[in-house]
Amino acid sequence: xxxxxAVIPGDGIGTEVMPEGLRAxxxxxxxxxxxxxxxxxxxxxxDYYAKxxxxxxxxxxxxxxxxxxxxxxxxxxxxxxxxxxxxxGSLLQFRRQFDQYINLxxxxxxxxxxxxxxxxxxxxxxxxxxxxxxxxxxxxxxGKMFEGTEREVVIQETVMxxxxxDRVLKFAFDLAQSRPRKKLTSATKSNGIAITMPWWDxxxxxxxxxxxxxxxxxxxIDILTxxxxxxxxxxxxxxxxxxxxxxxxxLGPACTGTIxxxxxxxxxxxxxxxxxxxxxxxxxxxxxxxxxxxxxGQIWSGAMMLEHLGHKEAADAIVxxxxxxxxxxxxxxxxxxxxxxxxxxxxxxxxxxxx
Amino acid sequence: xxxxxAVIPGDGIGTEVMPEGLRAxxxxxxxxxxxxxxxxxxxxxxDYYAKxxxxxxxxxxxxxxxxxxxxxxxxxxxxxxxxxxxxxGSLLQFRRQFDQYINLxxxxxxxxxxxxxxxxxxxxxxxxxxxxxxxxxxxxxxGKMFEGTEREVVIQETVMxxxxxDRVLKFAFDLAQSRPRKKLTSATKSNGIAITMPWWDxxxxxxxxxxxxxxxxxxxIDILTxxxxxxxxxxxxxxxxxxxxxxxxxLGPACTGTIxxxxxxxxxxxxxxxxxxxxxxxxxxxxxxxxxxxxxGQIWSGAMMLEHLGHKEAADAIVxxxxxxxxxxxxxxxxxxxxxxxxxxxxxxxxxxxx
Ligand SMILES: CC(C)[C@H](C(=O)O)[C@@H](O)C(=O)O
Ligand SMILES: CC(C)[C@H](C(=O)O)[C@@H](O)C(=O)O
Numbered sequence: 191x192x193x194x195x196a197v198i199p200g201d202g203i204g205t206e207v208m209p210e211g212l213r214a215x216x217x218x219x220x221x222x223x224x225x226x227x228x229x230x231x232x233x234x235x236x237d238y239y240a241k242x243x244x245x246x247x248x249x250x251x252x253x254x255x256x257x258x259x260x261x262x263x264x265x266x267x268x269x270x271x272x273x274x275x276x277x278x279g280s281l282l283q284f285r286r287q288f289d290q291y292i293n294l295x296x297x298x299x300x301x302x303x304x305x306x307x308x309x310x311x312x313x314x315x316x317x318x319x320x321x322x323x324x325x326x327x328x329x330x331x332x333g334k335m336f337e338g339t340e341r342e343v344v345i346q347e348t349v350m351x352x353x354x355x356d357r358v359l360k361f362a363f364d365l366a367q368s369r370p371r372k373k374l375t376s377a378t379k380s381n382g383i384a385i386t387m388p389w390w391d392x393x394x395x396x397x398x399x400x401x402x403x404x405x406x407x408x409x410x411i412d413i414l415t416x417x418x419x420x421x422x423x424x425x426x427x428x429x430x431x432x433x434x435x436x437x438x439x440x441l442g443p444a445c446t447g448t449i450x451x452x453x454x455x456x457x458x459x460x461x462x463x464x465x466x467x468x469x470x471x472x473x474x475x476x477x478x479x480x481x482x483x484x485x486x487g488q489i490w491s492g493a494m495m496l497e498h499l500g501h502k503e504a505a506d507a508i509v510x511x512x513x514x515x516x517x518x519x520x521x522x523x524x525x526x527x528x529x530x531x532x533x534x535x536x537x538x539x540x541x542x543x544x545x
Numbered sequence: 546x547x548x549x550x551a552v553i554p555g556d557g558i559g560t561e562v563m564p565e566g567l568r569a570x571x572x573x574x575x576x577x578x579x580x581x582x583x584x585x586x587x588x589x590x591x592d593y594y595a596k597x598x599x600x601x602x603x604x605x606x607x608x609x610x611x612x613x614x615x616x617x618x619x620x621x622x623x624x625x626x627x628x629x630x631x632x633x634g635s636l637l638q639f640r641r642q643f644d645q646y647i648n649l650x651x652x653x654x655x656x657x658x659x660x661x662x663x664x665x666x667x668x669x670x671x672x673x674x675x676x677x678x679x680x681x682x683x684x685x686x687x688g689k690m691f692e693g694t695e696r697e698v699v700i701q702e703t704v705m706x707x708x709x710x711d712r713v714l715k716f717a718f719d720l721a722q723s724r725p726r727k728k729l730t731s732a733t734k735s736n737g738i739a740i741t742m743p744w745w746d747x748x749x750x751x752x753x754x755x756x757x758x759x760x761x762x763x764x765x766i767d768i769l770t771x772x773x774x775x776x777x778x779x780x781x782x783x784x785x786x787x788x789x790x791x792x793x794x795x796l797g798p799a800c801t802g803t804i805x806x807x808x809x810x811x812x813x814x815x816x817x818x819x820x821x822x823x824x825x826x827x828x829x830x831x832x833x834x835x836x837x838x839x840x841x842g843q844i845w846s847g848a849m850m851l852e853h854l855g856h857k858e859a860a861d862a863i864v865x866x867x868x869x870x871x872x873x874x875x876x877x878x879x880x881x882x883x884x885x886x887x888x889x890x891x892x893x894x895x896x897x898x899x900x
Contacts, residue, residue: 274736306774308663332702332740342707346740347687352697381629382791385687385701412791415770416799419661436737436767437792444771 202473204263210538245279297442321435557828559618565893600634652797676790
């Protein structure tokens with residue numbers, strides 16, 4: 191069985207880390223006998239947009255919809271294309287049009303990566319944030335009244351559906367159920383956001399009835415962010431609405447010091463459309479062109495993609511490989527962000543060799 | 546000139562820390578010749594509610610409206626009164642009815658208090674979160690459609706007004722202007738929350754025109770929470786909407802390890818109604834009755850109250866006093882949460898003596 195992968199490196203360091211992401215993927219594919227067919231697309235600010243004045247061709251949906259997955263670098267080049275144009279012209283289109291309603295991000299302390307938190311060791315922090323990725327607070331419904339006057343009123347609606355909420359809860363409960371601790375934490379704010387969030391709490395209770403083995407707790411988002419800092423070891427699977435999940439899935443990797451190397455999966459669990467795998471970091475114009483970007487975010491995203499495609503063993507082999515290279519802490523191999531003098535390529539090659 | 550203060554100790558540890566808050570206040574009043582007139586109110590779950598079945602008498606507004614300030618402990622006793630009843634029956638009523646549209650919270654590393662962040666010393670972190678406290682995401686506008694069915698849709702509206710936004714921005718810019726670094730950071734999410742937040746950004750730009758000396762930056766809320774953990778030294782004054790401010794003003798004190806001792810001011814800057822000063826911590830039923838609650842949150846809130854009433858020197862004396870007592874680190878004086886064997890009273894008395 192061949193997996194057809196659309197490869198979109200994007201802009202800036204996206205184009206630098208992608209070759210290393212592919213090197214690791216191909217090493218794992220070879221070792222585990224996985225058949226990958228890669229097709230490259232130049233959809234980016236500095237490439238396609240510069241030539242055509244838009245981020246993608248009009249038929250992008252048809253060109254991409256039959257792939258098994260999209261392997262994505264990072265898009266964005268604010269000097270020439272404003273961020274909201276590049277994001278709503280690609281990444282956010284994929285999430286919505288391909289109904290990638292799960293955003294999944296691991297928060298994990300890694301060997302050799304310094305966490306801003308005191309007294310934490312690898313093994314202490316290892317949890318997932320499951321974010322609703324298509325509705326909720328990210329609606330475009332609303333508007334302005336008395337615009338431009340002293341009486342101006344601006345309204346924006348949060349829209350949650352049972353369909354949209356239950357399916358993300360189900361994914362999160364399934365994930366918790368599959369992990370040794372079997373613990374799910376729900377992010378809420380039902381003491382302040384008085385309509386949607388008490389209803390979210392009810393849906394969590396209803397879903398928990400189907401998962402008697404999963405223990406469930408909930409925190410209001412304010413104290414939950416505080417607990418990410420004070421007690422990150424409490425968490426196993428954290429499920430959250432679009433906005434709360436956006437916050438928690440940056441804060442979690444920040445607590446583990448991994449914001450530069452964390453991966454992110456935008457998943458359509460039914461497989462009716464391709465899922466998308468990308469590093470959390472952006473195109474980083476400030477260090478682009480220097481060949482020093484850390485490729486682990488791209489490589490780890492590749493591992494999540496293989497796991498999604500059914501190759502858990504190959505995914506684990508990639509993670510084990512980069513953890514081992516980080517633990518070795520050879521300065522000639524590591525990139526400057528992790529106290530090395532190496533390059534994107536030296537680190538990528540070392541990881542691929544381990545695999 | 547006499548300042549008339551309404552004193553509401555509330556429930557649980559609220560009733561234990563309040564006497565120490567008053568002890569410090571009275572010591573400062575004596576030293577600086579300030580005339581305070583205190584009137585006690587028993588509005589609480591375990592007191593007024595138990596007798597009357599509501600949190601406050603019907604004429605609470607008239608009873609309290611002419612005070613110069615409200616000194617508030619902590620309200621809540623979930624065993625007998627659900628939190629939303631006790632909160633919407635007192636604290637949240639005050640914020641709205643007395644138009645306390647500013648919620649102000651200091652985030653400061655203190656001597657002798659362990660921060661969860663590595664390698665940070667007192668002096669490194671010292672900023673304020675200014676939160677809009679009456680509108681925005683905390684509206685009760687919205688509702689449900691197809692309720693109870695698979696097609697269920699739940700809508701909640703965020704409502705921002707120019708009046709409500711500009712006045713909190715003005716307060717924050719004034720505060721930044723008065724501080725040595727003169728730096729203001731705005732919390733936004735204009736790349737995702739597409740109607741209210743781009744408009745918030747425009748109001749920040751408009752207001753900044755009146756404050757040429759204040760340097761302004763902005764971060765999306767996701768990376769802003771990450772930066773609280775990674776770079777807390779970047780911040781001086783952070784201004785945010787009701788929900789984002791709620792999150793940041795718990796996360797900030799969590800990063801400094803001070804969530805148990807941080808104060809909070811709910812301010813009506815024009816003084817048309819009383820402002821309210823309260824510790825960030827709640828009534829803490831789990832440790833209530835033991836006499837071991839740390840009273841610094843209440844004492845620090847008293848300092849903010851004196852500053853609000855025009856007595857900056859007296860406020861500074863209180864802060865200097867509890868910082869000195871913390872730095873002394875005498876285990877016989879300190880409460881267990883800061884590695885002592887003392888009590889609420891030993892710590893409160895030591896601080897009052899210093900003043
Ligand atoms: C209790 C709750 C409604 C309240 C809020 O969200 O405003 C609290 O978190 C606070 O910050 O004072
Ligand atoms: C760029 C932005 C719109 C996006 C989001 O908020 O979803 C990003 O923060 C993310 O988490 O992928």
